[in-house]
Amino acid sequence: MVSRTAMAVWVGRAAELGALAAAVEGLACGNGAALWIEGEAGIGKTALVARGLAPARAAGYQVLTGFAEPLTRRTPLQAILDLVRICPRSPDPRRARIAIALRERRLGPGEPAADRAAEIELVAGLVAELCVAGPTVLALDDVQHLDETSFLLWQRLLRVADELPLLLITTCRPAPRRRELCALRAAVLRHGNSVLSLAPLTEPEAAELVRGLAGQLPERVRELAMGNPLFLRELAEAARFDGLARLPAALVERLVPEGSVEVLRMAAVLGEAFAVTEVLALTRTAAAELAPVLREAVDAGILLDRGSHLEFRYPLIRQALYDALPTALRAALHREAAQVLAATGGDLPRVAGQLLAAGQPGDAWAREWLAAQATVLVGRAPELAIELLTRDVEHAPAPDEHGAILLLALAWAELSAGRYEQAVPRARHGVAVAPRAGQRAEMCFVLARSLFGLGRGTEAVTAVRQMLSRNDLPVIWRSRLLASLAMFQRAGAGEVEAAEHSATQALHLAESAGDPFGTAYALIVLWANCSVRRDHGTALATVDRALAELRTGGEHADLRAYAEDARLLTLQNLDRWAEAAQAPVAGVSAAVLRYWLGRWSEALAELGPALADFSHAGLRDPGPALCRHGVSALIAARRDHREAAEEHLRAGAALPITTAGDRENRDFLVLARSVLLEQDGEPRAALALLAELLLARRPGEMSLSHQWLPDLLRLATELAEPDLALAALTACRAEAGAETTPGRAGVALQRCQGLFDRDPGPLRAAVEHYRAVGAAVDLAASLEDLAVVLAIGGEPGQAREALHEAVTRYRECAAEWDIRRAEGRLREHGVRRGVRGRRGGREVSGWDALTRTELRIADLVADGQSTPGIAAGLYLSPRTVQTHISHILAKLGVRSRVEIAGEVFRRREGAEVG
Incomplete structure (x- = not known):
């Protein structure tokens, strides 16, 4: 963090410095912390941090400082990459490797921007390694300019700061408050850390500061600064020499060496930080000629030498230099800067930022450059790309060849960002005006996916069918559209046979065209159909084939992630839990896996921070979001965390359920609601809720009702509802009978049969199976059911043994509700666990x-x-x-x-x- 507001005289802030000192002292003991420092521009945030971190630097800690600026908000992770010094030319091999890995992540043609979770983990991993080497400080200025992905990464670091010798410091202006900003501030407080709000200096403090600067300001003039230290300093200096009327110009004339003014005006066009090579190219000046000018500016304190780049010390000075340029000249310079940066291999978002600032839509060179770089730019800086592309597209509604490319890129960007409402009319326009058949087909692909994202599946199918009726479609796009149609038919309307026909056609065409994306897309639809039919063996072979296609293609990160998730689900259906646990998945899919493995804390960690903090592009569609809230709610309910469960249930209830895919993802939410109803003493309402979900699976739905049917049968038996109990058993028998390869449904049937017949034999078989494969949650529930059946059969000793093991396993998950329910069920039959050492099974400490x-x-x-x-x-x-x-x-x-x-x-x- 550069001391851009450093004061020559230090006044006030004793309490804030004390908080910083305490945080730095804690690092020596291995205690991490986070500080949030807020206040208006110039209030002294940066100066406070610079002064407070002096002891950390003196102690030899790693102190990394940086700042965000408006342009970095459009470039995912850029501010934090700069902060931790990640760049391809870094002398540290770890940082260089991470930078190269990040640059290699590109969009594949025909798919939206990839999930950023991998990038977040790469950077977070580096920070953890830095902390292993020694106490580390990360100080980031102006976080109000951070992009969404950087907010997620900073939250990620915040959650582990107290586990590492890591001090996180952020400074922020108080307004405007973005949602992510409010969530991050709340997270700092929630983790027990400090928020320091810097108030303006009092009148006596302001007077003391001015006196310390050897200046004189009348009280009425000091009031103009409103207690802002930077403004006080500059006003005092300007008043001494130039008077107040000419403050901006006077500041430049007084502070900037005369010989460097023009060069610095050009540099101001490049932004708050810039490379020397960029100024050389823009000014068309030889390095030998420019060197003394820049050195003079550094010596005068106008610029700071940051090694790889120079930086304006005071944003106020840079703005004054920039504002002195005529508007038309500024636009021309931004346009020229963009061209210079592009020619010298400048970073794409910097080039795009200059084009945006130039404000010249329709410029021939700019359109040509943007058409060539649009796909990569959308992946690197989606917000910046959308803004720039929107301006150019709306300037030229009847696109030429370049315009069609830009329109297509914009539609993809809006789809990737989850802006379906904007993407739909954009893509419709593209279908109508794109000059080439392949472009029209791709626009239709975007249109259909956007419509489906809005829950308008019928319109999506209609759009695809209309495009498929054309005779001029390239084979690749005919196959992709057919695969898309198949996906909508199955996931939207549950039409398995129609989806099978469409996907098979798509597969043949994609294979004939050698298109890995189309081939894998069609195979994934066929995987889904196999899963609906419970042909899990064929499903696994199908998804493995899809993954092989995608690995050969080397692109299409989104589709590859979807295929990995599909494979994980099939492994679970086959009860191959050990293999599933090694699958390379994260997020919601990993959380579901860890739920069934009984690793609930890990599941919640995969699902991320609290509701107020959570924002993720991959969860903008209802399906994964329904599952995310459902898993979180069910764990909270079973752990007796009522408030958290209800919060997630409310969030889940607000999501639309319109497609078969949505219905497939709502089961955890329904189970969580049923648990709360049981806890409230309303078991019949819980039973009715489960029956509605589990006994009415619509055609074409993949919903895995067998994993919940034992819960339904348990309630039906306890409430003396024999018809519902028989219905649950019959449904489970049908599920097991549909499995072409014995899997989870068959074992669930053993549980149901044992409960229904009050026969311990099938339940013992289920217990041994779950014990062997590692399905911890099913094992605990089966042990509980076995204990009840043994107690009913007059075997209290064996019942007590089964109950004790069930409770022990429940306690490993902190499933307090399940413990109470299990003990209550057995108490009705005169069986209690008794005391075995420390009551409750597992110790809580040590x-x-x-x-x-x-x-x-x-x-x-x-x-x-x-x-x-x-x-x-x-x-x-x-x-x-x-x-x-x-x-x-x-x-x-x-x-x-x-x-x-x-x-x-x-x-x-x-x-x-x-």
Whole structure:
């Protein structure tokens, strides 16, 4: 963070400096923290941080500072990449590798921007490694300019700051308040950290500051500064020499060396920070001639030398230099700067930013450059791309060849950003005016996907059919549109047979054209059909074939992620949990997996921060969002976290359910609501809710009702509803019978049969199966049901044993409601667990409180492995590993990774002595 508002005299801020000092001192003990510093421009935020971090620098800590500016908001992660010094030319091989990996992530043709989760984890992993090396400070100025992805990354770091020797400092102006900004500020407070609001200096403090600057300002003039230290300083200096009327010009004339004014005006066009090579090209000046001019500006304190670039020390000075240029000249210079940057290999978002500032839509060179770079620009800086493309497209409603490319890129960008309402008319226009058949077909592809995203599936199908009726379609786009049609037919209307026909046609055409995207897209529809029919063996072979196509193509990140999720679901359906646990997935799919494996804290970590903080492009569609809120709600309900469960249920209820895909993703929400109804003493309402969901699966839906049917049968049996109990058993028998390869439904049938017949035999078989495959949640529930059946059959001893194991496993998930329900069911039959050592099974602190995964991670921490290294070795996400480390810290009563290592070493020594 550059001290752009540094004061020659320090006045006030004692309390704020004390908070900074305490945070820096905590780093020495391995305690991380976060500070949020807010106040208007010039109020002294940056100066406060610079002064407060002096002890950290003196102690040899890693202190990395940076700032965000308006242009970085349009470029995902750019401000934070600059902050942590990630660039391809970094002397640090780790940083260089990350920079290259980020640049290699590109959009494949025919798909929206990829999920940014991988980029976030790469950068977060680097920060974790820096913290392993020693206490680290990340200080970021002007976070109000951050892009959405950077907000997510900063939240990611905030959640682990107290587990690492990491101090996060952000400064922010108070308004305007974006939603993400408010969420980040709230998260700082929620994690127990400090928000420092810098108020204006009082009148006595303002007078003291001016006196310290050897200046004199009348009280009425000081009031103009409204207690702002920067304004006071500049007013005092300007008043001494030039008077107030000519403040901006006077500041330039007084502070900027005369010989560098014109060069700095050109530099001001480039932005607050710029490379020397960019100024050389823009001014057409030789390096030898420009060097002394820039050196003079650095010596005068106007510019700061940041190594790879120069930076204006005071935004006020840069703005004064910029404003002195005539408007027409500024536009021409921005246009020229864009051309110069493009010719010298400048970063695409910087070139685009200059074109945007030039305000010259329709410029021939600009359109040609944008047409060539639009696809990459949309992936790198979607917001900037949308703004620039919108201006150019709306300037020329009847597109030429370049215009058609720009219109297509804009439609894709709007689709990728979830702006379906804007993408629909844009794509319709493109279908009507695009000069080439392939462009019209691609526009139709975007149109249909946007309509489907709005829940207008019938219109999407109509649009695709109209395009398919044309005779001039390229084979590739005919196959992709057919695959898209098949997807809508199955996921929208549940028309499996029609989808099968369309997907088969699409597959043949895509294979004949050698199109990996079209081939994989068609195969994924066929996978879905196999899953609906419960032909999981064929489904697995089909999705594996799709993944092979996508790996060969080397692109299409979105579709590849979708295929990985599909494969994970099929492995779960086949009860291949160990293999599923190693799948390279994250987010909602990983959370569902970890739910069934009984790793609920990991599941919640995968789902991200609290509702107020959450924003993610991949969850703008209803399906994944329904599932996300459902898993979160069900875990919260089973853990007796009523408020959190209801919050997620409210959020889920606000989402539309219009397609088969939506209905497939609502089951966790329904189960969570049923649990709350049971807790409220309304089991019949819970039963009716489950029956409505599970006994009315519509044709074409993939909904995996068998995983919940034992819950329905349990309630029906307890409430003496034999017809519903029989209906649940019959439905489960049909599910199991449909499985061409025995899988989860068959084992669920054993549970249902055992409950229905009160026969412990099938339940024991189910318990042994779940124990063998590692399905922890199903195992605990089957043990509970087995205990009830044994108690009814007059075997209280065996019932007590089964109950004890069930409760122990529930406690590993912190499933307090399940423990109460299980004990209540057995109490009705005269069976109680009794006391076995410490009541409740697992300890809550000390080594005995750690789960098997936590023990393993503690050992790896002691061995010096980084968070990313542990994550890779255990097939977990770095976020999940950090969650485990947090639990280890709490259970062992230690404050840092170093202390974890010490505890591990002491434990190992004790074991050797023993």
